[in-house]
Amino acid sequence: MNIGAASKASGVSQRMIRHYEQIGLIPGAPRRDSGYRDYSEADVHRLRFIANARDLGFAISEIGTLLALWSDQNRASGEVRSLALAHAEELGRKARALEAMRQTLLTLAQQCHGDERPDCPILQRLED
Amino acid sequence: MNIGAASKASGVSQRMIRHYEQIGLIPGAPRRDSGYRDYSEADVHRLRFIANARDLGFAISEIGTLLALWSDQNRASGEVRSLALAHAEELGRKARALEAMRQTLLTLAQQCHGDERPDCPILQRLED
DNA sequence: GCTTGACCCTGACATGATGTAAAGGTCCAA
DNA sequence: TTGGACCTTTACATCATGTCAGGGTCAAGC
Numbered sequence: 001m002n003i004g005a006a007s008k009a010s011g012v013s014q015r016m017i018r019h020y021e022q023i024g025l026i027p028g029a030p031r032r033d034s035g036y037r038d039y040s041e042a043d044v045h046r047l048r049f050i051a052n053a054r055d056l057g058f059a060i061s062e063i064g065t066l067l068a069l070w071s072d073q074n075r076a077s078g079e080v081r082s083l084a085l086a087h088a089e090e091l092g093r094k095a096r097a098l099e100a101m102r103q104t105l106l107t108l109a110q111q112c113h114g115d116e117r118p119d120c121p122i123l124q125r126l127e128d
Numbered sequence: 129m130n131i132g133a134a135s136k137a138s139g140v141s142q143r144m145i146r147h148y149e150q151i152g153l154i155p156g157a158p159r160r161d162s163g164y165r166d167y168s169e170a171d172v173h174r175l176r177f178i179a180n181a182r183d184l185g186f187a188i189s190e191i192g193t194l195l196a197l198w199s200d201q202n203r204a205s206g207e208v209r210s211l212a213l214a215h216a217e218e219l220g221r222k223a224r225a226l227e228a229m230r231q232t233l234l235t236l237a238q239q240c241h242g243d244e245r246p247d248c249p250i251l252q253r254l255e256d
Numbered sequence: 257g258c259t260t261g262a263c264c265c266t267g268a269c270a271t272g273a274t275g276t277a278a279a280g281g282t283c284c285a286a
Numbered sequence: 287t288t289g290g291a292c293c294t295t296t297a298c299a300t301c302a303t304g305t306c307a308g309g310g311t312c313a314a315g316c
Contacts, residue, residue, distance in 0.1 A: 004292065014293090015274065034282055036293055045255070052254045057229045060272075070251050080250050081242035088233040095226035098219045101185045105216040114209035122208050123198050126180045127173070132263065142264090143303065162311055164264055188302075 003029075006039035010047035017047065025050070025064055057091055131157075134167035138175030145175065153178070153192055185219055 007014045020026045026046060029037035049070060053063045065083060069075045111121040135142045148154045154174060157165035177198060181191045193211060197203045239249040 002293070013274080015276085018295090019273080034293075035295095036282075048256075049254050052256070054273090055229075056233060056254075057226065066251070066254065070254070073246060075246045075248070076244045077240050077246060077248035077250075078242040078244065080248045081237050081240045084233050084237050084240075084250050088230045088237065091226045091230040091233070095223045095230065098185065098223040098226070101183075102216045102219040102223065105184060105212050105219070109209050109212050109216065112205050112209045112212075114206040116204045116206065118201060118203045118205060120203070120205035120208045122205075122212050123194070126177050126184075126194065126198070128176075128180070130264070141303080143305085146266090147302080162264075163266095164311080182302090 001039040001044070003037050003039065006037075006044050006047065009044045011051045012047045020047075020050065020060075023060070025060060025067070056087075058087060062087060129167040129172070131165050131167065134165075134172050134175065137172045139179045140175045148175075148178065148188075151188070153188060153195070184215075186215060190215060 001009070003014050003017055006012075007017060010017075012020075017026075021028050026043075029039055029043065032038055046067070049067065050063055053066055058066065062083065066080070069080050069083075105122075108122045108125055113119070129137070131142050131145055134140075135145060138145075140148075145154075149156050154171075157167055157171065160166055174195070177195065178191055181194055186194065190211065194208070197208050197211075233250075236250045236253055241247070
């Protein structure tokens with residue numbers, strides 16, 4: 001399977017497939033005489049795994065660990081679980097930070113009459 | 129005032145002050161004979177404005193608009209308000225996306241016994 | 257006056273994940 | 287055989303920020 005087909009089947013862009021190969025996240029695909037990369041179903045499976053992990057917000061480095069655990073038949077599920085929980089906590093931190101910014105903005109916007117007059121509590125707050 | 133003092137007074141790193149100057153977010157500071165940049169209180173004031181806006185998650189391009197509105201005595205507060213509300217909505221979108229990822233992970237982690245056994249619903253989910 | 261340490265300058269490289277574009281080789285069907 | 291769709295590598299861009307190197311400046315103390 002060429003990289004284009006592997007990309008379509010996995011949902012990972014060609015650009016990122018090559019990138020993952022370059023940074024060592026996935027092994028280099030075997031090449032045909034033409035130099036074209038050749039992918040198997042198992043490769044596509046792994047790429048889909050990566051895409052799913054990205055969709056859950058895991059960073060590339062974490063995905064490296066997940067891939068290692070995935071292919072380790074003797075893994076302890078506790079390891080995967082604590083990695084997931086740590087990541088969930090990090091996501092929560094980020095979400096709360098964004099939400100706090102949002103609340104601040106909503107509060108300020110509420111205090112702003114928002115008409116033609118130049119007077120504006122939002123700008124005043126940014127000044128302090 | 130040298131850039132170091134301006135940085136301390138405003139909370140913006142020297143690196144970022146130079147960067148903001150380079151991308152045109154702030155005007156270039158006047159130079160002494162030595163080539164050192166020289167900052168006024170007004171400059172520090174503007175830098176603090178930028179730092180506050182960054183803390184509220186505004187992107188540089190948005191801050192450019194905010195700075196223009198800030199220095200426009202004839203601005204309509206409605207403009208600032210709608211910019212802030214649009215940004216708040218964007219923050220909400222991001223926060224909700226992170227929260228959804230987090231919930232998915234927590235649900236999966238709950239279904240994972242998390243012990244020495246290799247069986248793990250989290251990895252199974254990533255496979256699909 | 258000289259040294260020393262703290263400060264400043266520019267330029268470059270790095271991050272993380274991804275897109276895009278250029279310049280060129282390959283494959284297949286008509 | 288030709289055209290179009292595909293592949294290759296390389297390089298540059300994004301966004302905000304850090305850090306480092308190699309060099310100039312300033313001020314205080316000797």
